[in-house]
Amino acid sequence: MLPLAQHFGRQAGYTPQDLSPDLGRQLILDTVEPVSGVECVPLREALGRILARPVISPIDVPPHDNSAMDGYGLRSADLAAQAETHLKVVGQVLAGHPLDTRIGPGQAVRIMTGARLPAGVDTVVMQERVRLDGDTVIIPAGQHGGQNTRRQGEELRAGQPALAAGKLLRPAELGLVASLGTGEVIVRRRLRVAMFSTGDEVASVGTPIQPGQIYDSNRYTLFGMLTRLGCEVIDLGLIPDVPETLEATLQEAAAMADVVITSGGVSVGDADFTRVLLERLGEVLFWKVAMKPGRPMAFGRIDQGTGGAWLFGLPGNPVAAMVTFYQLVRPALLRLAGMDPVPAPVLLQVPCQSPLRKNPGRTEYLRGVLATDGTGWTVRPTGGQGSAMLSSMAEANCFIVLDARQGNVSAGETVSVQILDGIV
Ligand code: AMP
Ligand code: MG
DSSP states (O other): OOHHHHHHHTSTTOOTTSBOHHHHHHHHHHHOOOOOOEEEEEGGGGTTOBBSSOEEOSSOBSSSOEESSSEEEEOGGGOOSSSOEEEEEEEEEBTTBOOOSOOOTTEEEEEOTTOBOOTTOOEEEEGGGOEEETTEEEEOSOOOTTTTEEOTTSSBOTTSEEEOTTOBOOHHHHHHHHHTTOOEEEEEOOOEEEEEEEOTTEEOTTSOOOTTOEEOOHHHHHHHHHHHTTOEEEEEEEEOSOHHHHHHHHHHHHHHOSEEEEESSOSTTTHHHHHHHHHHHEEEEEEEBSEESOOEEEEEEEEETTEEEEEEEEOSSHHHHHHHIIIIIHHHHHHHTTOSSOOOOOOEEEEBSSOBOOOTTSEEEEEEEEEEOSSOEEEEEOSOOOTTOHHHHHHOSEEEEEOTTOOOBOTTOEEEEEESTTTO
């Protein structure tokens, strides 16, 4: 046995021809490691990328004590314990226009949100709470020293990490980095993913269809799913079911990419062929997953001299290819791309509107529509659930995830759903 297979062989429940999707995902995540290349990119270009180094704050955030409200700034020592406080308004501080004078006993300043607190001021009273009498501001009882202020460094101190390595850079992270005055970040390089479709019956868009043929949709869903994940996609096209051609294409793909994704040709009839081919080129860690759709799904490694690539052999059926991608390939790509931690799938518990037929044995991923009538959220399966029916994916906004042990579901019963927004 080769080293990877030995590692897999030690895992409880490892059955390479009938693996549970959860264990498959876990084994893949334990096996693959982030690519080592990094690059420094301007902040806007970092959207959707993964931090390779922590971002350390060069400054305190906020950089100075400032007001969180429009109101009146004062010294907490001046506040009467149980009665109104009368103070003389001696000036006004606007955001970006700090006041250099110290506020003394009995004095207050008009202050705006974001304006630096003048020396002496440690408390702000909202303007809606006060009365004015000429240049005297009358503060009601019940104020607390320090209220409505934001303290220098309260969010982050200079020298502290603002973001950890492994973080996906979303809009919030871009803003946070910008708030430090930092204009570039070090991210992992993009993953290179080579993919191709297989099948003598499959025809490319743009070519006339012959009798018995169908159009290749998998290269389009894969292009979309990979692009959304920020991968560099290398489309090797459509490869006929000729063993020598497939072998040569797999080798070519593994030499140029970090990951190779194929679709078709791992279904039950062809499984042994694919496995034998892959065993010659590298290692196959599993080739069947106890899930529906998507039972034929291979994971392994192709070795190519000094290099090589991870291989995901997806089923040909278009929905099965998408479901296996989201359940098993996506987490692997996130880990390879450097995300840390890779989040576990988020499952919500929702009542199902209609009964569902289900045999125990495999985990099922039905395409569902999650909706609310204003009183609560419920889910229903989309119309056709055939694993070739991409319209079910187009209609769905969630997967209904039925555990392997689960049998039939009755109407109103609670089921797990995984929302597609956020993963697609
Ligand atoms: P296979 O996994 O090759 O046995 O294919 C399973 C089913 O998926 C068959 O009905 C194929 O015609 C279909 N299929 C395979 N590849 C594609 C593709 N790229 N686009 C659409 N359907 C496909
Ligand atoms: Mg095929």
